[in-house]
Amino acid sequence: xxxxPPIPLPAEGVDTGSPPAGGSMPLDGPALGRPGGGAMIELxxxxxxxNQGRPNEFWALNGIDLTIEAKKVTAFQGPSGSGKTTxxxxxxxxxxxxxxxxxxxxxxxxxxxxxxxxxxxxxxxGFVFQQFNLVKGLSALENVMLPAxxxxxxxRELRSHAxxxxxxxxxxxxxxxxxxxxxxxxxQRVAIARALVNDPQVLIADEPTANLDTALxxxxxxxxESLNAEGRTVILTSHDPLVVESAAVHxxxxxxxxxxxxx
Amino acid sequence: xxxxxxxxxxxxxxxxxxxxxxxTKNLGLLLVYTLLVFVxxxxxxxxHALRQEAARVLERSPEIxxxxxxxxxxxxxxxxxxxxxxxxxxxxxxxxxxWGYYYDPVVKANYTFMAPAAEAVxxxxxxxxxxxxxxxxxxxxxxxxFRAYSGKLFAFTVAGVLPHASxxxxxxxxxMGEADFRAFFDYPAGHHTDIALSVANPLEVRxxxxxLAAALPDxxxxxxxxxxxxxxxxFDWREGIVLALLSAAxxxxxxxxxxxxxxxxxxxxxxxxxxxxxxxxxxxxIKMKLWEGGLVSLTAFLAGFVAAYLQVFRLGAPLFEPVLxxxxxxxxxxxxxxxxxxxxxxxxxxxxxxPYMAAVLVPIWRTAITDPDSAxxx
Numbered sequence: 014x015x016x017x018p019p020i021p022l023p024a025e026g027v028d029t030g031s032p033p034a035g036g037s038m039p040l041d042g043p044a045l046g047r048p049g050g051g052a053m054i055e056l057x058x059x060x061x062x063x064n065q066g067r068p069n070e071f072w073a074l075n076g077i078d079l080t081i082e083a084k085k086v087t088a089f090q091g092p093s094g095s096g097k098t099t100x101x102x103x104x105x106x107x108x109x110x111x112x113x114x115x116x117x118x119x120x121x122x123x124x125x126x127x128x129x130x131x132x133x134x135x136x137x138x139g140f141v142f143q144q145f146n147l148v149k150g151l152s153a154l155e156n157v158m159l160p161a162x163x164x165x166x167x168x169r170e171l172r173s174h175a176x177x178x179x180x181x182x183x184x185x186x187x188x189x190x191x192x193x194x195x196x197x198x199x200x201q202r203v204a205i206a207r208a209l210v211n212d213p214q215v216l217i218a219d220e221p222t223a224n225l226d227t228a229l230x231x232x233x234x235x236x237x238e239s240l241n242a243e244g245r246t247v248i249l250t251s252h253d254p255l256v257v258e259s260a261a262v263h264x265x266x267x268x269x270x271x272x273x274x275x276x
Numbered sequence: 277x278x279x280x281x282x283x284x285x286x287x288x289x290x291x292x293x294x295x296x297x298x299x300t301k302n303l304g305l306l307l308v309y310t311l312l313v314f315v316x317x318x319x320x321x322x323x324h325a326l327r328q329e330a331a332r333v334l335e336r337s338p339e340i341x342x343x344x345x346x347x348x349x350x351x352x353x354x355x356x357x358x359x360x361x362x363x364x365x366x367x368x369x370x371x372x373x374x375w376g377y378y379y380d381p382v383v384k385a386n387y388t389f390m391a392p393a394a395e396a397v398x399x400x401x402x403x404x405x406x407x408x409x410x411x412x413x414x415x416x417x418x419x420x421x422f423r424a425y426s427g428k429l430f431a432f433t434v435a436g437v438l439p440h441a442s443x444x445x446x447x448x449x450x451x452m453g454e455a456d457f458r459a460f461f462d463y464p465a466g467h468h469t470d471i472a473l474s475v476a477n478p479l480e481v482r483x484x485x486x487x488l489a490a491a492l493p494d495x496x497x498x499x500x501x502x503x504x505x506x507x508x509x510x511f512d513w514r515e516g517i518v519l520a521l522l523s524a525a526x527x528x529x530x531x532x533x534x535x536x537x538x539x540x541x542x543x544x545x546x547x548x549x550x551x552x553x554x555x556x557x558x559x560x561x562i563k564m565k566l567w568e569g570g571l572v573s574l575t576a577f578l579a580g581f582v583a584a585y586l587q588v589f590r591l592g593a594p595l596f597e598p599v600l601x602x603x604x605x606x607x608x609x610x611x612x613x614x615x616x617x618x619x620x621x622x623x624x625x626x627x628x629x630x631p632y633m634a635a636v637l638v639p640i641w642r643t644a645i646t647d648p649d650s651a652x653x654x
Binding site: 102107108127128131134135136140142146147148149150151155158159160161162163164165166167168207211 | 279286
């Protein structure tokens with residue numbers, strides 16, 4: 014899969030997402046520059062609590078300082094409960110830290126309201142979830158188009174873009190099939206195509222090989238490598254040696270009990 | 277195309293796909309809601325049409341009708357009464373009316389026989405109402421005979437059939453000449469059934485009625501507005517009775533529909549989490565569900581209302597007629613003229629579509645504001 018044709022990245026300032034209210038906010042995805050290999054995401058003293066103030070209060074992250082470089086593949090590894098996924102949700106603007114600062118391409122996004130975070134999430138990040146999280150009952154093509162619906166992109170253009178993504182991932186023949194009829198590997202490729210439909214700079218994958226056999230896992234790493242070769246930043250969590258020991262991964266961040274073990 | 281319009285188009289596309297994916301639930305909901313609207317709209321359309329009909333009938337009726345009473349019962353107006361009334365100021369026209377009821381054993385129906393003063397009906401001829409013409413199969417030129425209460429048989433030629441414009445009043449009407457009327461019913465000469473008075477100024481009607489009561493103590497004036505009010509309250513009362521009887525069923529349906537509409541399955545909650553995670557805003561999710569609720573409730577409203585309209589005005593309201601019309605009050609059969617009141621439609625719309633939208637939106641809003649990271653942990 015390393016011979017995948019490249020997907021052209023949008024030029025700087027090209028609108029791939031709807032701007033948040035107030036339009037002039039410099040923090041929406043398209044307004045973010047494409048750093049040339051420097052710091053993409055900076056985390057400072059990140060702490061995250063669940064059920065705060067209740068008897069079952071639990072600190073999932075406990076003081077994380079981390080810089081994630083642009084255009085590199087970074088993997089978080091660690092045992093279950095170490096805080097990998099929580100960290101990934103904070104990096105991907107899916108959740109806010111309880112305390113600490115998150116900077117995305119020099120802009121502090123920790124205190125932004127949900128609406129702005131959604132705009133950033135839509136235009137800057139593409140997500141591949143562990144369970145793929147495809148919407149059942151819809152076709153592969155419809156699933157791929159879903160993240161672009163709120164952008165108001167013309168239907169014909171969006172459809173042809175989604176078809177080209179499926180084609181690139183060798184799923185053109187399955188585009189009208191309902192996702193529940195697809196194999197695990199095919200579902201994951203649909204999830205990847207969906208993650209790429211808004212041309213994000215960063216691809217986030219949570220335990221991407223957890224539900225795949227060795228051959229499909231290798232195929233996934235191949236796709237990852239080609240996406241990274243196009244200049245996309247990739248951040249993933251895994252405790253699969255096939256992933257963390259892969260040559261495609263530039264940096265492995267180990268975690269335990271909500272803290273970094275080594276960098 | 278404008279991005280926001282394109283976005284709405286995407287949302288509608290997704291909504292339609294979502295509705296199709298949960299066919300059983302949505303069809304069930306649609307059915308229950310359509311039924312609810314159908315019942316409410318039927319009752320409301322029917323009673324409104326009856327009220328309209330009564331109002332239309334009374335529009336052309338005189339402001340005051342004077343009846344003579346003997347021992348508390350309606351009796352004939354003896355000669356001389358018309359002249360005594362003539363001197364009251366404000367009274368524009370006075371007319372002694374001749375009318376009575378006739379039971380036709382052939383079709384087991386009551387007719388109203390009347391000798392109109394305004395239009396002359398040639399001796400030996402009749403003008404009949406549409407229902408009489410229908411039930412006896414009459415057309416102009418036909419001959420029909422009636423046996424009078426005295427036992428004598430009278431034969432008449434049908435000169436014409438009254439128009440359909442207001443069947444409530446004309447359906448059972450049989451118009452005949454004065455001489456024929458008096459001969460048929462053995463009506464004493466110079467006597468009338470009642471007296472109709474028209475008063476030019478509506479503000480003077482009550483004053484004229486008071487003067488009539490004072491001048492003719494054995495008579496009672498009946499005002500048009502009182503009759504109209506009586507009709508309205510009879511139909512309102514009937515509408516209330518029907519709704520009271522149906523209320524248990526309506527509530528049961530409403531609760532069922534509310535629960536179905538407001539209950540979000542685990543799958544739907546999961547989907548909302550996914551949509552938020554991949555970049556849908558809370559507002560987008562709510563808009564999508566708004567389209568969904570709107571499509572279901574509007575379809576149900578339209579289908580229910582159209583079905584009710586057809587039931588009431590095309591099929592003659594077979595479901596509610598016995599209670600709403602009343603066999604004794606409005607007999608024989610007549611067809612309603614379709615009448616729709618904008619306010620009534622708006623009220624029905626408000627009480628059916630809005631609760632549904634609320635039922636759909638409240639749980640969605642609660643789910644839609646949850647953190648999108650739930651998708652990551654599912």
